[in-house]
Amino acid sequence: MKPWVLVSPSSRGIGLELARRLLRTTDVPIVATARKDLDQTREHVLSGLDGVQEDRFQVLKVDMLDEQTMADAASHLKTSFPSKESYLHLSLILPGILHPEKSPTQSNYDHALQTLQVNALGPLMMLKHFSPFLPRKSTTLESPPGLPSQAVWATMSARVGSITDNNLGGWYSYRASKAAVNQITKTFDNHLKTSAGEKALAISLHPGTVKTGLSKDFWGNVKEEKLFSAEFSAEKLMEVVCSRGVGARGRIWDWKGEEIPP
Template identity: 45%
Template structure:
């Protein structure tokens, strides 16, 4: 019976950092988290922010967290991280159950005259080629049709959930904290609502919009590949987390209503909950937001 593991890339700060902490608290699987720099510091930051009741519990959580260097703009770095994953989680005994491909940078442009070639190229390298290369180097860890996956619950029974009032303020909790997650694997790519061509009413942000549109397309294209390779055992989706209080959105915090500016912790909770409540036949290959509503291409 193949055992599950989880990938979070990157996990050095922002949503990825909060997501890794959340998954350590709410799942039983080992986690491979990535960072470009200061791996010991990232590891300490993640573990020190967790509340553990005993030294045994702390040791158990620590053993589940693995940090490895990964720079999505460097293919040798991706190859090395993939080799580390294969060492930790041999294909004969393990499969990738949840993969969160979260690389992203933002340099807004109001008009074509604002586009800087080198900056635009970096945005596309990180936001588009980043998740695509994560697919290339980690997609083989997803279960194939023939793999017999464990049906044991991945998530613990006691999930921390948002309060009812906060849930109502922020659009509801589709699926709530109830029910068991489906045993299929999910490869999630971080997109954004501005990547929706059909919902583009304001213009601007040329490179970022293009990159996030590409991510929605990649999620669909990759899911079509997984249908043949993995059947119902694995799916790909894109995801819009809303506006989150991270360095990427810092310049726009004062333009967002307080109830619509999410903490990384809340964003991580919603991301996991959406993944837990997606069903293969109805939801695969599409882009979803933090409320569980589809973001159309």
Template identity: 45%
Template sequence: MPFILTCPASRGITFELTRQLLRTANLPIVATARKNLKEAKCRLLDGLEVKSHEERLQVLELDVCDERSISRVAEQLHERFPQSTSAEKASNYLHLALMTPGILYPEKSASQLDIEQITRTFQVNTISHMLLWKHFSPFLPKKSTTLMTSHTSSSPDSSAEATALPCRAVYALMSARVGSTSDNTSGGWYSYRASKAAVNSLARSFDIDTRRSAGDNSMVIALHPGTVKTEFSREFWSSAKKGRGLLGVEEASRNLLGVIDKVGGKRENGGRCWDWRGEEVLP
């Protein structure tokens, strides 16, 4: 069976992405949280009245900076979604992955650079993606995998509009516009900019990997969600309102799911970074 993986999903935009997918897509969803798994599941399900939501949602413990915990989750996924060359088990594959770890230390001058913060930034924003790819990319479909026939899932919630899932498997990494070197006109944010530029580079490399193993059945992209009204961006809410706009978390989530479906329709869109409007963010 195809399934969805959201990591980490206990807060921020990925929390809302997971809730929207619960309401609007019928696939099983595996969400991860670093701690308080029961609380995380209750919060994800809060206000969602359809019984099947609880049955489809599994919350597993994962710390993106701890490879052992990533490996444990991969083992649990292998148990639930066995991988095999047999026709029955070959239908178990990762159809949508939303990988969104992120941390920000917004240095405004070189004097603010701190080795511990720089190291932490790259550990969370960049190295984690390499480890997640190492353990979860094997769940992506292969060239021989028969994908689900319809990319539009009927909604399990009659009050919600069905989500159009991409016609091929999509592995999405959360990036940011500031990771674009060509778009950098203001400087600063040294560690965050560099770590997100690295994410864009990884998306390209990962996409080349999956093209070799999956052909047209899978692709990797990076996403820029815009400035979203979450705790992550609280310090920048006022400046966002004056500039390109501050997006609510529900709106931002709908935007990204729409972009994933649109961009996922063409295999040549893989390995690139796309913003919340569906426009490419150049390297």
């Protein structure tokens, strides 16, 4: 069985750097997604990656607000990766938007709805359409260099999604969306225990504060040593993904490999 990897989205920030890193450090097919400008995303990911086999990389249209794009992408991949010949070894689901709300009076219905749709419902619908590609108990796994020994479904969360760790308040819809991600992760991992046994697991990830468009308004409030580049974040997140075994399943892990309480 031949493994492949999904990184969604990959048009910028951490997703772009994760796709680039995986192309450099593995030899498996990489599927990236973008909401628009697919050719531009492909060009940005491949830029400067001399010697990489470009034919093992493809970019598909996926919009976290449009389930049909997910269904279409999954349908396309059934041809590229037939279930009898291949399986999804690593899925990195990374959407994120943030509308700051320091107090309840700053909450906006449309902004809150969009936050929940992109950050939580988007990953849930990705599960619906792409989790069938994951291995089952009967699947024979490979151990490709640069990837975890088991199949991993990893979804981007955030420390502020922890209810236990919430001592500051604020960011109501963003916190709620990431808490939902953690619940989705745990629930899906329970499903994987039945369908895949120890051959696949689900985790949530916290990348730290990364210098991307999502956190731009808050760079000034973060110590320089705590403000990470997207390249550094991609490196650390892959270290976490590759070092977590089945004992880590269903839980939330930060970029240092430390568990965040739910």
